[in-house]
Amino acid sequence: MLQKQFIENAAHDLRTPLSVIRMNAEMALLSLHEGSELRSTFLGIIEEVDRMSKMLSELVSQAAFSDTQRDQV
Amino acid sequence: MKVLLVEDDAKLADSIKRGLELEGYAVDVVPDGKKALTRVSLHRDDYDIVILDLMLPSMDGLAVCKEMRAKDITLPVLVLTARSEVESKVNLLLSGADDYLVKPFSFAELSARLQALLRRPHENLPEILEAGDIKLDLGTRRVSRAGTTIPLTLKEFGLLEYFMRHSNQVVNREDILNHLWDFNYVGFSNVVDVHIKNLRRKLGGKSGDGILETVRGIGYRLRA
Numbered sequence A: 001m002l003q004k005q006f007i008e009n010a011a012h013d014l015r016t017p018l019s020v021i022r023m024n025a026e027m028a029l030l031s032l033h034e035g036s037e038l039r040s041t042f043l044g045i046i047e048e049v050d051r052m053s054k055m056l057s058e059l060v061s062q063a064a065f066s067d068t069q070r071d072q073v
Numbered sequence B: 001m002k003v004l005l006v007e008d009d010a011k012l013a014d015s016i017k018r019g020l021e022l023e024g025y026a027v028d029v030v031p032d033g034k035k036a037l038t039r040v041s042l043h044r045d046d047y048d049i050v051i052l053d054l055m056l057p058s059m060d061g062l063a064v065c066k067e068m069r070a071k072d073i074t075l076p077v078l079v080l081t082a083r084s085e086v087e088s089k090v091n092l093l094l095s096g097a098d099d100y101l102v103k104p105f106s107f108a109e110l111s112a113r114l115q116a117l118l119r120r121p122h123e124n125l126p127e128i129l130e131a132g133d134i135k136l137d138l139g140t141r142r143v144s145r146a147g148t149t150i151p152l153t154l155k156e157f158g159l160l161e162y163f164m165r166h167s168n169q170v171v172n173r174e175d176i177l178n179h180l181w182d183f184n185y186v187g188f189s190n191v192v193d194v195h196i197k198n199l200r201r202k203l204g205g206k207s208g209d210g211i212l213e214t215v216r217g218i219g220y221r222l223r224a
Helices: A002-030 A038-072 B010-022 B033-042 B061-070 B086-094 B107-118 B154-165 B173-180 B191-203
Strands: B002-006 B026-030 B049-053 B077-081 B099-102 B128-131 B134-137 B142-145 B148-150 B170-172 B212-215 B219-222
Touching (some): A002 B010, A002 B107, B002 B010, B002 B173, B010 B107, B033 B049, B049 B061, B077 B086, B154 B219
Antiparallel strands (some): B170 B219
16 A cells, blocks of 8 residues: 555656656747757657656556555455 | 646746746746635636646645635636546546646647636637727737737737726726736836837827727726
């Protein structure tokens, strides 16, 4: 139970800095012109942030699942 | 349009504030739940919408939301949450939130959802405000008079939007300041007069048509 709680808290806390990174990247994109080479760089950052976000969701579900598994033993 | 942003993470708050200011909103950031509740109770008319992070010191965001509704504050509330589980989402909507976004969210989505919440009821599209022969398109952020486009600065646009939402009503300088400038604004109180002067000039119109008139001793009124 404690482990599940710890993982949940950690995952949730990580979402805030991820938000900051994503927003900063979006802001940067706004000030780049259409053909800029940097566009793909920032789009790449956003993609990775979204990927991490999914990983965090999976981490939380996994923690909940293994928790129920343990309880059943 | 003014937003009350209740967010204790300084970096995230700053990021959101800057983004919203680029879109023409005035933003007040309050990093504490209890203080935000006090602020919105005392100044509810200054704000058009509240963005509320659930993870807050001193008072949980959900409790803030419930308290607001209990105090009859009907401002639209958009919640920022770190929890994507369904029960959590259901719970926050039932606690009085109008919408939510799970972190990390797309700023473009935040902006669109804010606009959707600010839309008056019965409207299907981003609003186009009209007063006399002036048209203000909130979607494209364009203003035209008798068909001719008028370029306005962010503040002028916000000012005109405010007047058009209160057309034919007298609006005083203090209301305008409270609604379009954040509470940290340290400047000369004639800032409103300066912007109105510029707005009048740009609106032009048939000479002396005075569509934006001064009501002596009280404020201003847009005649429509």
